[in-house]
Amino acid sequence: MNIVQEESRRDRKKLQRRALLIEIARRYIATKGLRSLKVRDVAEAAGCSIGSVYNEFGDFDGLILTVNRETVQALTARLKAVPADDPLRQLHGLADAYLGFATEHANLLRSLFEHRMEDDRPFPEDILAMVMDAFVLMHAPLVRLLPDRDLDDVALLSRMMFSAVHGIISLGLEERMVAVPPEKLRERLAQFVDTHLAGLGLTRKA
Amino acid sequence: MNIVQEESRRDRKKLQRRALLIEIARRYIATKGLRSLKVRDVAEAAGCSIGSVYNEFGDFDGLILTVNRETVQALTARLKAVPADDPLRQLHGLADAYLGFATEHANLLRSLFEHRMEDDRPFPEDILAMVMDAFVLMHAPLVRLLPDRDLDDVALLSRMMFSAVHGIISLGLEERMVAVPPEKLRERLAQFVDTHLAGLGLTRKA
DNA sequence: CTCAAAAATGAACATTGTTCAAGAAGAATC
DNA sequence: GATTCTTCTTGAACAATGTTCATTTTTGAG
Numbered sequence: 001m002n003i004v005q006e007e008s009r010r011d012r013k014k015l016q017r018r019a020l021l022i023e024i025a026r027r028y029i030a031t032k033g034l035r036s037l038k039v040r041d042v043a044e045a046a047g048c049s050i051g052s053v054y055n056e057f058g059d060f061d062g063l064i065l066t067v068n069r070e071t072v073q074a075l076t077a078r079l080k081a082v083p084a085d086d087p088l089r090q091l092h093g094l095a096d097a098y099l100g101f102a103t104e105h106a107n108l109l110r111s112l113f114e115h116r117m118e119d120d121r122p123f124p125e126d127i128l129a130m131v132m133d134a135f136v137l138m139h140a141p142l143v144r145l146l147p148d149r150d151l152d153d154v155a156l157l158s159r160m161m162f163s164a165v166h167g168i169i170s171l172g173l174e175e176r177m178v179a180v181p182p183e184k185l186r187e188r189l190a191q192f193v194d195t196h197l198a199g200l201g202l203t204r205k206a
Numbered sequence: 207m208n209i210v211q212e213e214s215r216r217d218r219k220k221l222q223r224r225a226l227l228i229e230i231a232r233r234y235i236a237t238k239g240l241r242s243l244k245v246r247d248v249a250e251a252a253g254c255s256i257g258s259v260y261n262e263f264g265d266f267d268g269l270i271l272t273v274n275r276e277t278v279q280a281l282t283a284r285l286k287a288v289p290a291d292d293p294l295r296q297l298h299g300l301a302d303a304y305l306g307f308a309t310e311h312a313n314l315l316r317s318l319f320e321h322r323m324e325d326d327r328p329f330p331e332d333i334l335a336m337v338m339d340a341f342v343l344m345h346a347p348l349v350r351l352l353p354d355r356d357l358d359d360v361a362l363l364s365r366m367m368f369s370a371v372h373g374i375i376s377l378g379l380e381e382r383m384v385a386v387p388p389e390k391l392r393e394r395l396a397q398f399v400d401t402h403l404a405g406l407g408l409t410r411k412a
Numbered sequence: 413c414t415c416a417a418a419a420a421t422g423a424a425c426a427t428t429g430t431t432c433a434a435g436a437a438g439a440a441t442c
Numbered sequence: 443g444a445t446t447c448t449t450c451t452t453g454a455a456c457a458a459t460g461t462t463c464a465t466t467t468t469t470g471a472g
């Protein structure tokens with residue numbers, strides 16, 4: 001066997017265990033919250049030593065950030081899957097997709113937005129960019145709906161709308177301070193989007 | 207001296223130190239974030255032992271929750287100070303007051319919304335009620351503006367609006383994932399409220 | 413002043429992130 | 443296949459930090 005194959009075999013094994021560690025960490029965060037994540041638990045569940053976790057991710061933040069990175073990627077994928085045929089329908093679809101993801105992965109999304117870095121280390125640029133990528137998805141349909149408005153204006157508008165949706169959902173899903181009852185959330189969110197679009201001078205969805 | 211006076215003197219001293227501990231903890235949270243808060247630091251800064259902090263607050267969560275309790279009280283006080291003469295102006299005033307408080311006390315507000323209890327202990331009912339009290343403040347002006355709507359409907363509408371404002375502000379103030387540039391935030395927030403009110407069929411502010 | 417109750421203390425403990433010297437495993441060379 | 447060099451793995455030890463509690467100190471009544 002040549003060198004390339006030898007290397008790829010080792011890499012494959014390494015990648016496999018890396019994926020296992022990530023999967024275990026994600027399960028802890030998803031089921032019991034970020035605070036329940038412990039290096040020792042992850043190592044034990046993966047059948048390796050503590051040190052190996054550090055070899056793979058550098059430090060604890062590295063593991064968390066890796067999970068968060070995959071979370072925002074999954075979120076973005078889901079948002080991008082929303083049909084872009086009709087802009088009004090797309091905006092509703094985006095809000096609904098966000099709600100769906102937040103409902104199914106509440107703790108993962110919380111981990112993404114609430115995790116603070118150790119000390120004062122800066123937040124990784126790539127995750128920041130990915131979150132912005134997701135947030136910007138409301139831009140295109142709004143441009144189609146508001147062709148006469150200044151583009152920068154629409155850009156701010158879309159980010160604002162997404163932030164509002166995010167606020168409604170994240171507070172609405174907090175078990176503790178229930179700002180909006182969960183069962184009503186879906187229809188209310190649609191109503192909110194409608195109202196806001198109407199305020200922008202756009203016809204409500206038929 | 208009678209018993210009452212003796213007791214009140216001791217109580218005064220006790221209350222004084224309690225206030226000092228709270229003030230120190232609040233300063234740590236406000237300047238460096240919740241994660242920077244350490245029992246030992248607080249005890250040292252207050253000139254007392256670690257055990258005394260525990261005597262006063264039971265545990266670490268107790269100290270944090272006490273600070274959070276005062277944070278939500280301060281927020282509510284500020285929101286209640288908004289003039290209630292004109293409902294449209296009041297709604298704008300509430301949003302602006304929330305933004306002002308969030309700007310000046312970003313870390314304190316984050317501590318209130320992001321703190322998770324140790325283990326799975328339930329979130330204190332009284333703080334929950336206080337947050338709801340604050341959120342419900344948009345209800346009265348909206349009732350005046352929408353007298354024909356169902357009251358439950360308006361209740362949900364007001365909580366939704368507050369959640370949206372909260373989302374715009376909390377994401378907008380995140381230094382990292384800047385959803386809306388800070389300098390634009392104030393005017394954009396006003397614009398958002400305007401747009402939403404217009405969507406509800408209400409005249410924009412003159 | 414004496415004494416019992418309350419409060420304060422801080423050493424010791426438990427948990428958990430982190431490091432690193434030593435050993436194991438793998439790859440390369442002959 | 444043996445040897446050697448590199449890389450990975452290990453887990454004991456360390457550091458930071460929340461928590462407990464037996465001991466000491468302080469307090470206030472009699």
